[in-house]
Amino acid sequence: MLSLLRQLLKDILQKFGLKVAILFLLMILAGLLDGLGMILLLPLFNLIGVTTNEVGLIHVFMERLVSFFGFSMDIKSVVAFIILAFLIQALLVITKDWLMARVETVYVDEWRSCLMKLFLNASWPFFVKNKLGSLVNLIVVQTEQVGRAFFGFAELMVAIFMVTIYVLLSFIISWEFTFFLITASALFWVICLFPFVKLSYKSGTKYTEFLDTMQVIATDYISSAKLIKATGTEKTALNNFGKALYKVKEEYFKATFFPHALKVLMEFSAIIFLCSFLLIGVKYLGVQAGVILVLLGIFFRMVPKLFHAYSSLQLLGRFLPSFARISMYQCNAITSSENLDTRDVATRKFSKSLDISIDKVTVSYDKKIVLSNFSVKIPPYQTLGIIGGSGAGKTTLVDCILGLIKPESGQIRINDIVLDEISLSEWRRSIGYVTQETVLFHDTVGANIKWGNEDVSDSELFDAAKKAYAHDFIQSLPNGYDTIVGDKGVCLSGGQRQRLALARALLGQPALLIFDEATNSLDSISEKEVLDAIYRLKMHITIIMISHRLSTLKNAEKIIVLGQGGIVDEGTWHDLESRSEHISEVLKTPGG
Ligand SMILES: Nc1ncnc2c1ncn2[C@@H]1O[C@H](COP(=O)(O)OP(=O)(O)O)[C@@H](O)[C@H]1O
Ligand SMILES: [Mg+2]
Structure with missing residues (x-):
């Protein structure tokens, strides 16, 4: 004492x-x-x-x-x-x-x-x-x-x-x-x-x-x-x-x-x-x-x-x-603090042309290996599709790219610079990140979309919402963009929440868009609308699209199938579609 x-x-x-x-x-x-x-x-x-x-x-x-x-x-x-x-x-x-x-x-x-x-x-x-x-x-x-x-x-x-x-x-x-x-x-x-x-x-x-x-x-x-x-x-x-x-x-x-x-x-x-x-x-x-x-x-x-x-x-x-x-x-x-801004290239702004290279990355939790010597390259303006069963390590891979977790071995390089040497906050500000569980704050629709980009104009806000197919439903809400979404967005449907999250990601004008099973909870019409919105951005920015359904990844240049800690198959949508039975098997196996 x-x-x-x-x-x-x-x-x-x-x-x-x-x-x-x-x-x-x-x-x-x-x-x-x-x-x-x-x-x-x-x-x-x-x-x-x-x-x-x-x-x-x-x-x-x-x-x-x-x-x-x-x-x-x-x-x-x-x-x-x-x-x-x-x-x-x-x-x-x-x-x-x-x-x-x-x-x-x-x-x-x-x-x-x-x-x-x-x-x-x-x-x-x-x-x-x-x-x-x-x-x-x-x-x-x-x-x-x-x-x-x-x-x-x-x-x-x-x-x-x-x-x-x-x-x-x-x-x-x-x-x-x-x-x-x-x-x-x-x-x-x-x-x-x-x-x-x-x-x-x-x-x-x-x-x-x-x-x-x-x-x-x-x-x-x-x-x-x-x-x-x-x-x-x-x-x-x-x-x-x-x-x-x-x-x-x-x-x-x-x-x-x-x-x-x-x-x-x-x-x-x-x-x-x-x-x-x-x-x-x-x-x-x-x-x-x-x-x-x-x-x-x-x-x-x-x-x-x-x-x-x-x-x-x-x-x-x-x-x-x-x-x-x-x-x-x-x-x-x-x-366990992160060096968010003290790195060499702290003020570097990322251009839209990103060359991402994941090289022999290994990640394990409590000695259980999730990614083992995993390597993949994403050239500028490409869309990479990732498919894999539950627990295959898809989110873990995204966490590594975001710099949220540090791999035990291997490197992630952005435009040939190792992620460790990049200002993490600047890197993350260049990424639009949409997850399965959308995160909304107890605030208005407008404030939720603007989160992190508070000084954008109304026309930019509406533009992002339109691109995410959210503008119409927002306008039909009792107070439009000023409607309070409730704790974690309880006042909205799953699909509406997802579209708000997409609008938020787009408003930041990201160089890289990451969708981690983001369209899972959408009905097929909304999903098609959102996918159209996403793919309209194709060739303008880099996209990583994670799903457990092959159909969602139709527009990706390359799709990798994740399982057993690494890539078990890869190719275009047409390639994989022809081997869909094999892929269904992979998706069914635990961790595959
Ligand atoms: N923080 C953690 N601590 C321990 N194990 C974890 C943690 N996060 C994920 N895992 C485990 O790692 C594996 C991969 O998880 P994840 O990357 O979330 O899979 P996916 O997104 O493909 O469904 C799972 O078996 C999961 O249980
Ligand atoms: Mg996941």
């Missing part, structure tokens, strides 16, 4: 060194003024006739202070000074709280944008490995908890400082009394406190973990609501969610109840300590009534600070595990 705290501090100091220094300065000043205000009560008591002769030094100091400002030492001046001290102290405390809240807010904000940036910069395998809900939970929930941990720590420092000031003050006023009262109560509380702090750290670690599991399940189930409803499996979903919820609930309960229980215990013990030491102070140590009054004042100001220190420590214990979690994901994301 301590090393984690050190890391958190280092991180905050790096980001807000100056602000934290000002924070501590304000805190010290506020503490000193508070002390001054309290100590001024002694001369006040003296002036109103309660004897406090143990405080000669303070009296002299006060007299000097009052005369320095040109006042005489009477009740009015002393009261005015007391009020002034507490007023300035209150202003300092408000400034400190404002600064603290600012630092916390900016800190959370910086973590959020840093995580989002790191995640989006991470390579594709990072997303395959990590759960969607966990990543969302980190950005939304855990960051806020790290902010709370920082707040807890700062508050703890404030409280410790204030308590120290009070202890010092009461030592100056009456060391014997203070020694008994403060030392004994502090000792008792520290002994009581530590097991509870440990407990809250442990519970905090579990809470962070369980909250993550709960979020993963909630994200999964809510985004699969259609399946759950269509299959009538609400009960199964609720059961599983309930189990995750139960764990979170138990830890939340502990974290909420224990601090309250301990607070009651501390309040009760404070009264016991106070009563017994008052008795000892007056009866055995002969402490004067005025001094007792001031010490009581100090004690009553100090006790809430002690409680505050305790609850801040609890806060810290509970939320520090979030910092551990965030740091871990930060490291993972950095390790």
Whole structure:
């Protein structure tokens, strides 16, 4: 826990060194003024006739202070000074709280944008490995908890400082009394406190973990609501969610109840300590009534600070595990980050004439070889058709071309430059990519098509939509291009979603178009329309067309049949059509 705290501090100091220094300065000043205000009560008591002769030094100091400002030492001046001290102290405390809240807010904000940036910069395998809900939970929930941990720590420092000031003050006023009262109560509380702090750290670690599991399940189930409803499996979903919820609930309960229980215990013990030491102070140590009054004042100001220190420590214990979690994901994301733009030819814009060469590429997942020594060439402006059964490695090949996964061996060259040396973002911006599961954002039709090309004109937008046979149906929607498509496009049919995706791909004026089983969910009329649209682009750009039906690939110059990690057959559509029985066999075999 301590090393984690050190890391958190280092991180905050790096980001807000100056602000934290000002924070501590304000805190010290506020503490000193508070002390001054309290100590001024002694001369006040003296002036109103309660004897406090143990405080000669303070009296002299006060007299000097009052005369320095040109006042005489009477009740009015002393009261005015007391009020002034507490007023300035209150202003300092408000400034400190404002600064603290600012630092916390900016800190959370910086973590959020840093995580989002790191995640989006991470390579594709990072997303395959990590759960969607966990990543969302980190950005939304855990960051806020790290902010709370920082707040807890700062508050703890404030409280410790204030308590120290009070202890010092009461030592100056009456060391014997203070020694008994403060030392004994502090000792008792520290002994009581530590097991509870440990407990809250442990519970905090579990809470962070369980909250993550709960979020993963909630994200999964809510985004699969259609399946759950269509299959009538609400009960199964609720059961599983309930189990995750139960764990979170138990830890939340502990974290909420224990601090309250301990607070009651501390309040009760404070009264016991106070009563017994008052008795000892007056009866055995002969402490004067005025001094007792001031010490009581100090004690009553100090006790809430002690409680505050305790609850801040609890806060810290509970939320520090979030910092551990965030740091871990930060490291993972950095390790798997992609060099999107720092490559030699970062600003290179790809011309439409692309010469793609895939040379002896091998890819495997968990030692299972998917592509083995795979080679193919795609000359400029050609259309390559790829056919293969489910699991043959078609999408894997596309992922390699997109640079989403790195082959274990072999090379992919674009216009004779190895993909590793090309700016990945520039390369990907030159590609129009349409997949079987169309990805649409919860936004308008227009915004979805324009995604990544926000500054195109309306006529360009309509043109792309027309080419994708989408313009007519979009115009018939209630708000045309301003219609909201719903989460992942739920308000549209599969074919309509696909056509929007095609329009988006075309709007980017790509040099390479990749269709990964993109026309699968279209009815035959729509499919023909979309295929016509695609093939009208033929000879203007390079196209890779993946399908598990030969009929879709009629217009490709070359078709390769993927199976067993490599090419099992190739030729034109006519060649393969004549061997269609053999191809049907290949498509049926697993991984073929
Ligand atoms: N991220 C992954 N981790 C492990 N195995 C994977 C991963 N992605 C794909 N695979 C496996 O690799 C094989 C090829 O997958 P894929 O390229 O998606 O096939 P296709 O697109 O031809 O249907 C499949 O057996 C699949 O289970
Ligand atoms: Mg696939």
